[in-house]
Amino acid sequence: xxxxxxSRPSLAARVFAVVLPVAASTALADCGHxxxxxxxxxxxxxxxxxxxxxxxxxxxxxxxRDGEVAWTGxxxxxxxxxxxxxxxxxxxxxxxxxxxxxATAAAKLSEDGKLDLDAPLKARLPWxxxxxxxxxxxxxxxHVAGLPHYQAGDEDIGRDGRRYASQRxxxxxxxxxxxxxxxxxxxxxxxxxxxxxxxxxxxxxxxxFLDYIGRAIVPGLRIGAEHGGRGEGESQLYELDGGTAHxxxxxxDFSYSWGGGGxxxxxxxxxxxxxxxMNGQIVRPETFAAMQxxxxxxxxxxxxxxxxxxxxxxxxxxxxxxxxxxxxxGITEGARAALVLWPQxxxxxxxxxxxxxxxxxxxxxxxxxAPFLPRPVDLKSARCPLAxxxxxxxxxxxxxxxxxSFRLERGRCVGELHADAALRAHFAKASVWNxxxxxxIALDAGGGLSRAALVTPFGLxxxxxxxxxxxxxxxxxxxxxELRL
Numbered sequence: 001x002x003x004x005x006x007s008r009p010s011l012a013a014r015v016f017a018v019v020l021p022v023a024a025s026t027a028l029a030d031c032g033h034x035x036x037x038x039x040x041x042x043x044x045x046x047x048x049x050x051x052x053x054x055x056x057x058x059x060x061x062x063x064x065r066d067g068e069v070a071w072t073g074x075x076x077x078x079x080x081x082x083x084x085x086x087x088x089x090x091x092x093x094x095x096x097x098x099x100x101x102x103a104t105a106a107a108k109l110s111e112d113g114k115l116d117l118d119a120p121l122k123a124r125l126p127w128x129x130x131x132x133x134x135x136x137x138x139x140x141x142x143h144v145a146g147l148p149h150y151q152a153g154d155e156d157i158g159r160d161g162r163r164y165a166s167q168r169x170x171x172x173x174x175x176x177x178x179x180x181x182x183x184x185x186x187x188x189x190x191x192x193x194x195x196x197x198x199x200x201x202x203x204x205x206x207x208x209f210l211d212y213i214g215r216a217i218v219p220g221l222r223i224g225a226e227h228g229g230r231g232e233g234e235s236q237l238y239e240l241d242g243g244t245a246h247x248x249x250x251x252x253d254f255s256y257s258w259g260g261g262g263x264x265x266x267x268x269x270x271x272x273x274x275x276x277x278m279n280g281q282i283v284r285p286e287t288f289a290a291m292q293x294x295x296x297x298x299x300x301x302x303x304x305x306x307x308x309x310x311x312x313x314x315x316x317x318x319x320x321x322x323x324x325x326x327x328x329x330g331i332t333e334g335a336r337a338a339l340v341l342w343p344q345x346x347x348x349x350x351x352x353x354x355x356x357x358x359x360x361x362x363x364x365x366x367x368x369x370a371p372f373l374p375r376p377v378d379l380k381s382a383r384c385p386l387a388x389x390x391x392x393x394x395x396x397x398x399x400x401x402x403x404x405s406f407r408l409e410r411g412r413c414v415g416e417l418h419a420d421a422a423l424r425a426h427f428a429k430a431s432v433w434n435x436x437x438x439x440x441i442a443l444d445a446g447g448g449l450s451r452a453a454l455v456t457p458f459g460l461x462x463x464x465x466x467x468x469x470x471x472x473x474x475x476x477x478x479x480x481x482e483l484r485l
Contacts, residue, residue, distance in 0.1 A: 237251055392484040
């Protein structure tokens, strides 16, 4: 989480209506133009199906390939009450994806000889508490400086009417708090750490954080400060509760941590940032390569969280086919976002939503990009199971059995699985899942079902043929879904 938990206003004050599904044709038209390539049509079909499943009012996404934006997708509503659809120019909160942009700014200043990433921060910022010791910016960026994250009592931060004039002033929010560990000894996720990075950027650049970001990192892109849904082109912000979307009534002022979670922009601008970074247009290629080097703790162990390692502001991992990726995701009130880069393939994918929801957001971004990636060479041939009326299989140790149906749409095999008890239990924590169904959408338009996206209320997962009507999807690190169709 990148934001403190907070109390919610009364239900009666927040309910407007149940969010209705949006038709695919509406989404295609309102994003500016209908997708033309087969890959773009598939990606848009996935995004439309996801919004119908997860109950989020609106989502946007984009894919960068071959030096340009290959697809921009829109689905649902940017303003659900007024029934204004998401458009290509709709601005979403980036939440913690802001951290990757802030880290890139620090790397740019280092490249220019203005900021030493390995020197004690206290040498540059002598006003830091003496008790914080010799932490450096690289350690702060990888969350191993011992700095605290949000704590009890922080629920109203950003809602008290205070606007921090500088990131140095914002550091005062947590400057009196003790460190959780000595620098370089253990991992403690900290959004406040990026407030400190913002202060170092302002000092090195000699100008406000937002000004430097706009001038040196994202010039010409629709990326800047988040304004609580009130800025030009910004989506409204929503919470999901009991199958209904509610407008967030008291948006936060993120001046307490612009780099930690306070930036916003269009999905297309975000993916352009990723493309420019890979193309050497923001920092030199060797600088970006250095950002992807895993940081090590004092004892030599690489910094790791879940299935990824930590570089300078980026999470480092592999996609399901073993290709190297760098990525970051974010979650905050009124938003979920992710940016995934394939540096060796010069492909990037972004996805953003206007509500916080229980999700596998990185997997979702990767599946939206899958139609644009090289086709895996080891796929097993499989026909679309048009005559299938039931599915079976296993989820961990639980047997599956339920109704199924399949059809062809524009050359794509698509299907629906009525969730049985085991699947309903697995997705029970979904923010919204009104129809209790999973959708299967082939990633290729050849009429077969060698690989597909499994559309769930948690997001998109790859479903791949194993032979003889058997399929497999990795839902999480220890949960594998096996289907018989």
